[in-house]
Amino acid sequence: MDLSAMDIYELLPQTNCGKCGHPTCLAFAMQLANKQVSLDECPDVSEEAKAELASASAPPIKEVVVKRGDRELPLGMETVMFRHEETFHNQPGIGGTLSDTLSEDELEERLERYNDLTYERIGETIEFEVVGLNEESGDADQYADFVGQVLETCDRIPVLMSEDPEIIQTALDENEELKEEKPLIYAATEDNCEAMAEIAAENEIPLAVCGDGLEELAELTEKIEEAGAEELILDPGARDPLTGMQNQTQIRRQALENNFRPLGYPTMAFAAGEDAHETLMEACTYVCKYAGIILLEDARRWQALPVTVLRQNIYTDPRVPPTVEAKVFEVGEDHDENAPVLMTTNFALTYFTVASEVESSRVPSYIVTVDTEGQSVLTAYSSENLTAEVAANALNDTDLTDKIDHKEVIIPGHVAVMSGELEVESGWDVVVGPREASGLPGFLRDYSPNGQE
Structure with a gap:
């Protein structure tokens, strides 16, 4: 109590x-x-x-860590119902499921596709972290071989999915490396909870608990804890998105607002709509509504980008704008003494948008990012975090004059009004560039510093 x-x-x-x-x-x-x-x-x-x-x-939602090799995924430890109240802390792990009944060709194709689900966005690598290994054959040896084959070619954190404790134990015994890691085993139910709890406790690995509704789930977690398994992840059992979302919300509410310990664990959810688009929408719902692990049925590459970008946005701390280092970035290769110099702010989204457009111009350039406390160009100018004096100091603190034969800087068109003062403060010639980053490729192709040919 x-x-x-x-x-x-x-x-x-x-x-x-x-x-x-x-x-x-x-x-x-x-x-x-x-x-x-x-x-x-x-x-x-x-x-x-x-x-x-x-x-x-003790935290209202216990932290549970699943890991494999260098991949470590902390789950739980959330403290608020709504992101604007503070922030969400541990982002969910997302992945797809594979079955041990797939043919060799199907498995190879899906693993190749799965390993390719990696993107770069605003300086972060976003990807799927987990893979669900679903036992459907009923054959312990076949499942153990299937797990081993996936482990050889896929470095994601495995979720061993079978309600047969003997099959789970065989998979662990035949793949000894898993006992040194922390995969997730799925799932303990009312029928097998004691045997599953024993496996989890003996191997010190997390255990997913699946109940038919929240009351049964709460009873199971207490029983499993008494059996010695303490790292639990909750599956409330519903497979339709409306009930699933309601259950996820109620679990979070009971843990945070009522300090109800039997439900004070991270959760997981399955997205398996009637088609791939419905599956994606379900997965996005669970990103917003509290699931700690989300498994998509037959995950596709085109599904990965929207669901992981949504996760990145939701799990960005709203109190701290994403920033890049305030310094000189080199974009492109083979910079010469006439390479253009552009200036922007250190707001991550602004910088990576500008850098992407500069890269697409194929003109090797330098970008000076000014420390504006993570504000975009117009916001920084309005709040006086981007002034002629601040910009001049950023320019003159660089070593660009050792690399180029000119002193000409391109500033965003939205702050053209400070061009004259910036020239006086910095001693650089100022060129007003496009108002929008999308105009940079054409601008740079036609540009030469000080009118040089």
């Missing part, structure tokens, strides 16, 4: 020393009761009190 702030206060040193960063022990106790701080922040709490306060200081 969760403790009240006064219960917690009675167990604290009550010295009001301020070492935890709070003015009084009571203030710290109130924050601890609301799951806003960690007990570790109090350096003087006794071991006896730590044991008694373990329940109160």
Whole structure:
């Protein structure tokens, strides 16, 4: 049972020393009761009190980590229902499913497709992290061989999917490397929970729990925890998107608002619509509504981009704009002394948009990014984070004059008004470029610094 702030206060040193960063022990106790701080922040709490306060200081949604090799996927540890209240912390792992009944050619084709599901967007590599390995044959040896074949050619984190504990155990025994990793095994149900819990506890790997509704799911998690398996991921069982979304929302709400421990775990969901477009829409729904692992049936390359871009947008901290380093970037190859110099802000989306257009022009160029605290060009200019003085300092702090024979900089057309002052402040000649990045390729092909041919 969760403790009240006064219960917690009675167990604290009550010295009001301020070492935890709070003015009084009571203030710290109130924050601890609301799951806003960690007990570790109090350096003087006794071991006896730590044991008694373990329940109160535990996060409302436990962190569970699945991993393989260098791939590590932390799940859970979320603290809010809505992103604007703070931020969402651990983004969901997304992947597709493969069956052990696929022919050799089908499996090879799907693995090739699966390994190719990787994109670059605003400086981040976005891709699928997990792969569901579905046992449909009923043959333990066939499934174990199938798992081994996938592990040889695909580096994603495996989800071993079978409700037969013997088949799961055989797959682990025949693929010893998995015992050194942390794959997810799926799934413990009312019928097999004790055997599955034993496998998970013995191998110290996470276990997915599948129940027919939230009440059964809560009963199963308590039973499985008592059996020694503590790293759990919840599947509420519904396969239609409306009920699935409602269950995902209710699990998050019960964990965060009611501190209901049996549902205080990350969740997973399956997207399998009547066609590939419905499957994609279901997956996107679960990205927005709290699933920790999302598995698409027969994932396609064209599905990967929208669902992973949505995830990247949702799991970007709204309090911290994405930025790039404020420095000189070289775009293209074989820069000579007449290479153009462009200026923009260090807002990541602005920089990568500009860089993409410059690259498509095939004109080797330099881009100077000004530190505007992650604001776009017009926003930075309006808030005076992009002024002639700031831009001049950014230009003159570079070593560009050692690389080029001119002092001419191209600025965004939206801030043409500061061109004269920038020339005075920096000593550089200023050329006003296009207002939109899409105009850069044509502009750069016709451009030469100081009118040089």
